[in-house]
Amino acid sequence: MSHVPQVIQIDIVVAGACVLAWLAVLLLWRQRRERSAFGRIEARLRTHLAQERGSRALTEQALADTRRQVCHLSKSQQSLRDADRRRIARDLHDDLGQHLLAMSFELGALAEQHPALKEALQKVDERVAQTLRSMRAIVRDLQPEGLSEGLRGAVEQQVAQFSRLSGIACQLDADAIATDGKVVGGGMDKVVYRILQESLSNIARHAQASQVSVGIRRAEDRLSLTVRDNGIGIGAAQAPARGGNGLRGMAERVSEAGGQFDVATAPGMGTALTMSLPLQ
Numbered sequence: 001m002s003h004v005p006q007v008i009q010i011d012i013v014v015a016g017a018c019v020l021a022w023l024a025v026l027l028l029w030r031q032r033r034e035r036s037a038f039g040r041i042e043a044r045l046r047t048h049l050a051q052e053r054g055s056r057a058l059t060e061q062a063l064a065d066t067r068r069q070v071c072h073l074s075k076s077q078q079s080l081r082d083a084d085r086r087r088i089a090r091d092l093h094d095d096l097g098q099h100l101l102a103m104s105f106e107l108g109a110l111a112e113q114h115p116a117l118k119e120a121l122q123k124v125d126e127r128v129a130q131t132l133r134s135m136r137a138i139v140r141d142l143q144p145e146g147l148s149e150g151l152r153g154a155v156e157q158q159v160a161q162f163s164r165l166s167g168i169a170c171q172l173d174a175d176a177i178a179t180d181g182k183v184v185g186g187g188m189d190k191v192v193y194r195i196l197q198e199s200l201s202n203i204a205r206h207a208q209a210s211q212v213s214v215g216i217r218r219a220e221d222r223l224s225l226t227v228r229d230n231g232i233g234i235g236a237a238q239a240p241a242r243g244g245n246g247l248r249g250m251a252e253r254v255s256e257a258g259g260q261f262d263v264a265t266a267p268g269m270g271t272a273l274t275m276s277l278p279l280q
Contacts, residue, residue: 207231
């Protein structure tokens, strides 16, 4: 009978070992099942992520295609506008210019025939001459012939003319533009020229500045234009005049060309216009 407790103890140990083994098998099965579930979830997540990446790539490609189409349409519209500008400039020069010259000759003839009216006719002739000069300036603005010799020469000529007519000192840094005009192409030379033209015109009319700096920089496939003045800035009083159609028109032209437009200003602290344009 002394062996009975020992047998019971052995049975308990065996039973405990069996329970532990069963628990170990159960835990192992649950771990494998969880890993399998995690694996399926991970596979689904990877598939979903791959689909999302594919959809994103397609969306980005569609967006890039749309941007290219918009830029192409904008360039086509700009070409049409430039053609209209050339036609208007030609009509002004050939038609209105000839009429003004003829009027000036007729006034001179009338002054010779009627000495008593000579002084009055000379004043009228001066007005005609002034109108003719204004018309020629408009023609130059409508048709920037200087661009045929490259953007840099046209910009230098524009800056020199601005300083001469406005009396405002203007410093130009355009080393990023080659003298042969090959650095800027695809119609961007006209965009840069027109934006600079409008910027300087705004400064002359509204800024009350004494100094202007124009900088043109190139970084990889983009060209940046900065026009900075030391004028009164664009405050609440100047916003209707200076922040109206002028800035809006420049912003629209830059946007149509696929670029970015930024205005930094404060009352009494001057204004800096920065435009970044693609060269592709």
